[in-house]
Amino acid sequence: MTRRRAAVAAAAALAGLLPLAACGIQESDVVEAGGAATVVVSPIPETRTVLFFLGPQGRSVPVVRESGPRIPDPTSLPGHAEDERVPLDEFGPGYEIDEKALARARAADDKVIAALLAGPNEAEAAAGLTTALPHGPGIPHIQEEKVTGGPQGRRLLRLRTPFKVTDLPPGAVRQLVCTTVYARDRLGLAEVTVTGPDGSLTPTTCADTL
Amino acid sequence: MPRVLLIEDDPSVREGVELGLRRRGHEVRTAATGEAGLAALGEFRPDLLLLDLMLPGMNGVQVCHRVRESSQLPIIMLTARGDDFDVVIGLEAGADDYIVKPARTEVIEARIRAVLRRIEEPGAGRPSVEFHGELAVDRAGLTVAKSGERLGLAPSELKLLLHLTAAPEQVFSRQQLLEHVWEHSYHGDARLVDACVRRLRNKIEDTPGEPRYIQTLRGFGYRFGPL
């Protein structure tokens, strides 16, 4: 009896020593550590168009295309003072451009959506990007909606598509919404209502489609 | 028949021993105390003293000493076995032998005869007086003189000396001496021999601590000489 108890005690003591036995470097789970890296994507925002395609696993992947100076859009940037010059961090101090000129220089939004619908170009396809949007005739159109209620500065955009939208997969909706938002809204916060011949989707932001 | 003086305080022993010895033809005088016994000595002139060690008043050892002061009367102590210490003291005081009580009369008489028995006369052709160093031993006259001076030896001492000088340089074991000198059994009390040797040495040796005449052989016994 005593001997057995002693044996149990010894075993317990040895068990207490086990952490020492687990020496060396152990495998671990995936641990989050800090934020992601923010990289500079060229060309500069003023001369580029951001389109959203799908990666190999159906993830949303943006591509950036050179688009040249944009066509001014008087409807954009409401509430901004005329000829206000703002610094552009991408170029460092001394590189300041006129906000209005910037807005005016934008490519026509509809052309952007048309580029999206045209699908990935050769380089993009080589990188394994695809699109979930249907190909077809007709030109989509972005228009600014009147905002009723909501927080100040809220913008509502409507995208009219020539194809049916209610059955679109989430990835396709995201392609449409995000491309639309970044075509029109510098802050990328605007809500977009996608409207096809078969009806409208709920207004949503690019971030919401993640 | 020898005349025996019995000093014994216990009436039954006194009477029994007296009766037994008298029946065997001894002339016996009894005394109940040491003092009475000493007083009777001069008048009765016994051949032998039977002395109880445990006496009221003057005890047996003291009586023994007193007797030896003036005479070489044969003395046999009566003792109880176990009174070992008293036996030793009695022997040192000069007693020749001792008898353990209770004893049958035949035993007592045998001891009396043994003590009184004379050593055999020397054979023919042997001088009656032998000289050993300064000692002159007269076997016929039963006297011993040292440097011409006569020594008073108790009977046991004399017999021991005669026995040893009869065969000088021969070793005798205590048991042999007990058998021959005291006529005890082989298994007798060797202290008799030792005590007697001590007494004898005191009388004949120049320095009793380094004896010339009676020498001890450890583990074997005693011998006379060599001188």
Place this chain on the structure above:
Amino acid sequence: MKTRVKTRVKTRAEAGAEAGAETRTGPEREAGHAPAAGHGPEPEPAPRRRRRARGPRRRPFGLRTRLVLAFLLVAAVGCGTTAALTYRAARNAILEQTQDTAVSAFREQVENMRTSLPPEAETLKSHVLLIARQGKPRPWRVYAEYGTLRVSSTDRPTSSVITPELRARANASVATPHGSFQRVVKNGTPYLTMAVPALFHAFAKEDAAQHTGLVYYAVLELDEEEANIEAMVAAARDGALPALAVALIPALLAARGVLRPVRELRLAAHNMGRGRLDTRIQAKGSDELSDLARTFNESAAALERSVAELRRAEARARRFASDVSHELRTPLAGMLAVTEVLDEDADSGTLDSDTARAVRLISAETGRLAVLVEDLMEISRFDARAAELHTDEVDAADCVRKTLQNRHWTDPAAVVQDLVPGIRARLDPRRFDVVVANLVGNALRHGGAPVTVRVYEAEDHFVTEVSDRGPGIHPDVLPHVFDRFYKADPARTRSAGSGLGLAITLENVRLHGGTVEAANDPGGGAVFTVRIPL
């Protein structure tokens, strides 16, 4: 273990010896017997000294071993736990530092990149190589993935170390993507794998950073860290072993602290067992061991009292026997002296026949009574330890021969003598005579002729053997033959002897430091063997 028990074994005899002439003080004096009281029955005082040489015996699983083991176990657990915790903390610190450095350095380097979307493979390759060279804390392997595009700083486009979980986490479609890492062990080599998704601002700093779909991975071998950690383990082990060795010292000290009272108890119990009932332990303190010591002392005192009481009772009984025989002896001395007178008259024919018979009876019984009283006295002296041994160096064969001769046992048909001559032995001739006479007399009385008496030498002893050709001794009787007044047959109320003969024989042999045994010869008859050291 905090209170040390102060115990010390001290017998009164020793205490007396130490105190010398000083006044006796101290607790062990209280019960106050004379020192000699405890010694009473032991004949030889010399071997009673405490035997220090006995020392504590080492037992494989003794208390000492167990205590030391327990101590070492505790020390080992303590050392081990401390080392383990320290090690874990240090290992985590090392890993965390490496990981944090690596992840933040990696992110920083990724942030310095400029890319197009989709990236051009060539540009990306140069990026990746650049980052790979700038690895912190040391170069790493860098991989970049975009869509199906795979670029790496090595020959292979992807790494097998990067787990699907890490990939899934890096590509997760969440509002705020994170960098992440994972430690992977592959083929025994630990790796740190990191994933940093690259984000970009679609238009300007203000807008929410968007996932570019480009993910950078870095794989860093952690072999250096592992070496560091292994060095720590080695250090912990090398530190723990000497610590254990050092722990052995207090363990032994503690064990001694506990074991010393135990040893003293054992010694005291041993002393008690050897008859020193006055043994006491000094018990100080209030722990269990001193309680035990106190209980021991109380029990010892109680035992001493009862033993003393028993001894007194026994001594009274013995003294009574001795006194009775003493008192009987004096009248017997008188009676025995006159038995001869009675015998003579009874034989003379002068008495009338009845009187003569009565007189003979009285005479004969007086003789037997005298023998009985003598034997009783002798036994009393043995009991009182007053029997003295007057040894002389004699020839053993002579001694036996004389005994037989004196008792007239010389008929070779009755007693066969087989005596090896020339054995010199230190004997008390009178007592040895009693021994041989009793044994031979006993054999002649109870056994059958011829009785053989042998004397020979065997291993430092001389042996006297008395055997007969009788029926032998019944096995039930055998253990009791040396008992006093033991009657083999209760119906036989009296034997020829006093009933003390063999008891006296035993005592006499013991007095010589020898032994006597009774046994049955397989060939028939009883054999009594006396062994006396030469």
